[in-house]
Amino acid sequence: MKILLLENIHEDAVDLLSKAGSVHLIENLDPESVKSQFVDSSAVITRGRGRINRDCLLAGARLKCLARCGAGTDNIDVATATQLGLPVVFSPDGTTFGVAEHAIMLMLAVGRRLNLLDREVRNGNWEIRNRIGSGLELTGKTLGIMGLGRIGRRIAHLGEAFGMNVIYWSKTSRDDRYQFADLETLFRRSDVLSISLSLNDETRGIADARLISLMKPTAILINTARGEMVDEGALCRALMEKRLAGAGIDVMSAEPPPRDHPLFNLDNVVITPHVAVLTDVTYRKMCVDTVEQVVNILQGRTPDIHHIRNPEVVSK
Template sequence: MKKSVLLLETIDDEALTILEEHVNVFTGYDDASLKNILENQDVHAVITRGKGQINKALMEAIPTLQVAARCGVGLDNVDVQEATARKIMVINAPGSNAATIAEHTLSLMLMLMRNMYESVAQVKQDNWNWRNQYSGDELNGKTLGILGMGNIGKRVAKLGEAFGMNILYWSRSSQDLPYTYLSMDEVLEQSDVVSLHLPFTKETGTLIKEEQLALMKPGALLVNTARGALIDHEALLNALNEQRISGFAADVLPEEPPVHGFPILHHSRSLITPHSGSLTASTYRQMCVLTVKNVVAVLTGEEPDNRSIFNFSEL
């Protein structure tokens, strides 16, 4: 008998086809349909992307649950501790977004450093004379400080190096890399651009607060394509307003979507994209297909890729 999978959000068409070939697929995109499925179906796996929450309440409502999966890398919307306690396997797609997030990070750096967004906007308003008041700089010769040297951090370092940047980094431990390992404070003090590439965990907490921002150079840029909660945004706004740092760019915010009028969105020295760094066609497909294949493997008695099985003890 085929097992059943509940989708909390839409997934790539190719991934959906793979699912439908092997299991029964149910969609719970809204409260009414989700309630109906939970009351009438035995569900063996739940798959989400970035919004649908696989929390304790959902797990309690599905006694047959074997797998909690996210088509993505971070697991903020999956209660991995609760899943581990219930012996529910947690699956994600580690490393699948490293290339695209690294590209997005460098795009934000370039746009912010060269004041490119404002230049394009002014030309679209027929203001060619903007060039007479333009101010910007280049990445070449600047120092890039990377906080967190995992898959994405390493890709960002390589791209930054290709642009002629000097690379410094801080991580939980030094690695065998051709870059300079320093304390976090030293990276903040010495970098022209600081880029965050860490998960948000109890261990990291809010990493960039008033005291960390105070260490940065007055002309420095801060870029965050990791997790919004890593930064104290009130302290960040103060630092921008007082010109203690020069600019901020991010693809993530502490609350998504942000509340109306969230100040950092409209600051003249900020560039915010709507958590779209992983939404390129290639990466979206790869994340969904990789996750789905591993879910199907578990439910059909095959061996999943161990790299996609999340181990809570590694946190």
């Protein structure tokens, strides 16, 4: 059986796959090139860059499953996969700790102006310490969380460990340990606002210019979810006009972003290249957890429903 990889995955996951079939890594992610590889593939696995669209799925007559090594499946046409009876495997738990820790890291880096201080010291400017002003101390601040899934709850837990007061907004989840707030209240009250939502039609563009305008001028915004959820133009204007103190961003609406993106010119922004999941533990876990279920399917065993985005196709 041919197992198609649209991107590199952890070597331990590749070893597992090799016991179930012949593993092929595609180098060219041009849509037509990808589509041609689907024809004789039994399973297709992606991470974040490789997209699996309807045309590809219709070309895959031998497909038994699709998989995303990660928690989000917005780069897979799950609706078409479901119509075709193809399970979509993912790793709902694998990314939780790595992403949550990255969000906290961004809060600290932005709040303490880490990028600016590091650069100035390397340039011989030790006296920057006397001119930069005070940094943001997390203790006692209000942490607002958009989306209270696994990652959101972990961020809340870590925020509490720093002595932060946690409020949250979620369309589907409730947790009596934290105070629920509507979206407008969340944006108004948060000293640090962290986005932890899944990307879908309802959340795309949810952090728009109106909501961003409600934030305190001393607040910072953290996005470790998906770039398409934030109006980057409105965010950039708020930062440039000092209507917002800073932003920590691991995801952008276009990846990679253009080299002249206006956010790159701002000292009150810390940007990382979608690496929140790339820790020694998280990267391996999300790949191995996903691949174990792919192997189950290819070898005729029932997969763990917890790892299937569209469980209805398995229970039929």
